[in-house]
Amino acid sequence: MKAAVLHSGDRSLKIENISLPSVLPKQVKIKVKACGICGSDIHLILHGKMKASYSPCVPGHETSGVVEELGEGVTKFKVGDRVVVSAGTSCGHCAFCQSGRENLCEEIGVLGFNQRGGFAEYLIIEDRYLHLLPESIPFAQGAILADAVSTPYHAIKYQGNLKAGETVVIIGCGGLGIHGVAIAKALGAGHIIAVDIDRGSLENALSYGASEVILLEKNTQLGKVLKEKTKGVDLLADFSGFMTNIESSIRAMNRGGRIVLVGIGRSKLEIPMPFFLIERQIRITGSYGSDxxxxxxxxxxYLAHKIDLTKSISGIHKLEEANEYLHALEEKNGNPIRFILNPEL
Ligand SMILES: [Zn+2]
Ligand SMILES: [Zn+2]
Incomplete structure (x- = not known):
């Protein structure tokens, strides 16, 4: 089969013909119809800042397609089913996996990073990772449910416990954060403030339901601006990974507020006023993937028309164009949200 392959040490993908293994029991062979390009693919492929656990690797963790072959013992799906594949991989048998909280599994991994992903004509994977995709959801929009939409959903709904009417701040409005805005809106947030360093991303945020936006400049003290603009923030979700924004924002949090860290940064998080946090019972929590x-x-x-992902698809391209659109995403040419690869083109 044709695949976009990353060899260790390379900084670009190569289109190659690779062998397709046979389908084992409990596995399903999927003909890939769409696979999203995520920011983490930029770190893996262009920068080498993230590593795959096998080589050469086939990236791609936002995959949708059609079931083409069933392994022994697969009963939940049939040939021809439209499916979306979870981005997170897990052991499948620990207590967390058994109770549906796979993103707490000690063996948590990401499709593409620790086993072949969706930048290929076919994907062979265990059936426990699959979800039926209704006919009315296009493959490209279905694919991004796997990470770009589900990761902020978990962060805002389950780690952030958003309640209707609350004031929400979303920091970082790229491919994930922008859907954080859409989800906050869908779940009934009263006021949504989107924060980014990029004007184009803030324009996107307004069209996804942000009530107002804050352009972060070099000297912006985010906490001060938030205090001026709100009566207190109930939920702050960070998709940027820059901890200085978090430190500055703590004093703008409401009593019982929640700060959810999603963006992965390398800097230290310092709590400037611990008593403020203690007395107001403000919670700082992480959120990783989704369950x-x-x-x-x-x-x-989606089916209830509470979220609209039409504008999230910035283009659908051939597998051969993967490198070009990795660069286009990195350079934010034309404010892209998600580029999709379709190996059938
Ligand atoms: Zn991703
Ligand atoms: Zn597990």
Missing amino acids: SRAIPELIEL
Whole structure:
């Protein structure tokens, strides 16, 4: 099969013909119809800042397609089913996996990073990672449910416990954060403030339901601006990974507020006024990927017209154009949200 392959040490993908293994029991062979290009693919492929655990690797963790072959013992799916594949991989048998909280599994991994992903004509994977995708959701929009939409959903709904009417701040409005805005809106947030360093991303945020935006400049003291603009922030979700924004924002948080860290940064997080946090019972929590609830619940929200992903698809391209669109995403040419690869083109 044709695949976009990353050899260790390379800084670009090569289109190659690679062998397709046979389908083992409990596995399903999927003909890939769409696979999203994520920011983490930029770190893996262009920068080498993230590493795959096998080589050469086939990236791609936002995959949708059609079931083409069933391994022994697969009963939940049939040939011809439209499916979306979870981005997170896990052991499948620990207590967390058994209770549907796979993103807490000690063996948590990411499709593409620790086993072949969707930048290929076919994907062979265990059936426990699959979700049925209704006919009315296009493959490209279905694919991005796997990460760009489900990761912020988990962060805002389950780690952030958003309640209707609350004031929400989303920092970082790229491919994930922008859907954080859409989800906050869908779940009934009263006021949504989007924060970014990029004007184009803030324009996107307004069109996804942000009530107002803050352009972060070099000297912006985010906490001060938030205090001026709100009566207190109930939920702050960070997709940027820059901890200085978090430190500055703590004093703008409401009593019982929640700060959810999603963006992965390398800097230290210092709590300038611990008593403020203690006395107001402000919670700081992490959020990683999503669990078994996210994709089915997002499909319900989609079918109820509570989220619209039409504008999230910035273009659908050939596998051969993968390198070009990795660069286009990195350079933010034309404010892209998600570029999709379709190996059938
Ligand atoms: Zn991703
Ligand atoms: Zn597990």
